[in-house]
Amino acid sequence: MKNVKVYGATWCPQTRRAIKHLGQLHIPFEYIDVEEDPAASEWVKRQNGGKELKPTIDVNGVILAEPSDEELQAAVL
DSSP: OEEEEEOOTTTTTHHHHHHHHHHHHHHOOOOEETTOOOOHHEEEEHTTTTTOOEEEEEEETTTEEEEHHHHHHHHHO
């Protein structure tokens, strides 16, 4: 089983799309709201050259920034 962490914001359409897609694929994940967690926000910025890209998804240490549904599916399956 892959360890999937989604870093995003509840108001973000791309975050909501990624979460919905993971649900459709029946992939368990941990959701971290970068608006509520300053350390998570800083981690996301470190992964993305100082930008808080949402969602940023960690799949077993592979970092995906604003992935398409196809990119996300390829990483988690």
